[in-house]
Amino acid sequence: MTMDIRLARIDSRLLHGQVATVWTKAVTPNRILVVSDNVAQDNLRKTLITQAAPPGVKANVITIDKMLKIYTDPRFDVFKALLLTESAQDMVRLVKGGIDFSQIGINVGSLAFEDGMTTLTDAIAVDNAGAAALKYLVNDAKLNVSIQKVPGDKTQPILPLLEKHGL
Template sequence: MDPELFKGEGAMVKFIIASHGEFAKGIQQSGEMIFGQQEDVEVVTFMPNEGPEDLMQHFTQALGEATETGEVLFLVDLWGGSPFNAASRIQAEHPERMAIITGLNLPMLIEAYGARFTMEKASEIAHALIDVAQNGINTIPERTQTTEEAPTEADAAMETTPSAPATDINKVEHTGEATMDIRLARIDSRLLHGQVATAWTKAVQPDRIIVVSDTVAHDDLRKTLLVQAAPVGVKVNVVPIQKLVDVWDDPRFKGLKTMLLFETPQDVERAVAAGVKLTEVNIGSMSHSEGKRMVTNAIAVDSADVQCLEELRAQGVKFDVRKVPSDPSKDIFALLKD
């Protein structure tokens, strides 16, 4: 992945996150944990001992030079509340370049961060966020029975025990060359979580996320939870390593945009040794345990990990160390020398 992917040109829309109490500070921190540190984002909190004039002063300070120039989007907690009312007074004076959206939740904020790189108008971003915020609200168990999509040939191919009808397409002729479009291969001890489901999914836009792990594939609870964590519009499969080896050049996956998630470099090495050709692997996190040393705040290694990474490098695999797409890319071997 190109480290410059999320670097736009020119001025971005400025965000003002506003709330009753310190909710705004907390959701800003949560958003940056998932999407990375953001510029041109200010927080306004309205505390119990403050009045409307205090709130207006906070907004004025947060806006800075944007009071007079530039696009501004207010992301506010509650329609009709004091933060909304104060923001409305400001927006009414600059309706051509300021907008407000209420009902702030984390999916909305993360989507907003990504939207700034493709949208230049505050109002355009605000309108685009409504569906995302609504789709981020789900329940377990589901409130209503939904109609499941008909399984595709690729779905059948992903079954650990093949269940597809006995048609000619199931007589796979392995070519040794990938048929699926591998958009990202990532080592992440947490596998599918917020940073992957939002920031990375937005960056690489996969049709399918494949979690590759013998351990998780045989753990029904973890497997179910990972499938349920699928981003909107993306299917998730959890498969053992051998299943990836079996299907990575399967014609039923021709052109399928895919993200591969591995727990450990050892799992990547096993897949590569069995014939899966990967040219680049992103390292997001490798969890700490006894005997491992931290090389970044998210990556811990021992001698076995280092040896595995070196063997993969010898086979032509390059590594890109980044938690989120907006992070600068780092060299794992340079980090290991520090």
């Protein structure tokens, strides 16, 4: 067996109100895994994220390599995980490392705008590297990658938005 990943979400805000309340109720995880090399090295962000976990759910901040190690470790089969990455590039590293998201797909919540990025929706902006990573997840990894802020919203496939903006 492997770890039960109930939601794989790309969200530059990581663990915030919508994730801690609405998504946690929808997917009923017992563990929130924030998978980020950057955050794992930032004690302040790590502390804030672990404190933001809702009651009854433990949050951990781990590196991408650590996630790849524990994914198939039977000791972690008890995890019913909500997995969060800050970027599509981090999600690609997980996929290339052997994590199977084929049953659940990838949810894109929010990607904050920075200079040089293209705005796809009011909550999603990408640069060329982010767009390439999202296209890899859809075209090469054959995953369902869609935008959905909260569970009640209709899902929107990411690829047509990338194509519409010439990415």
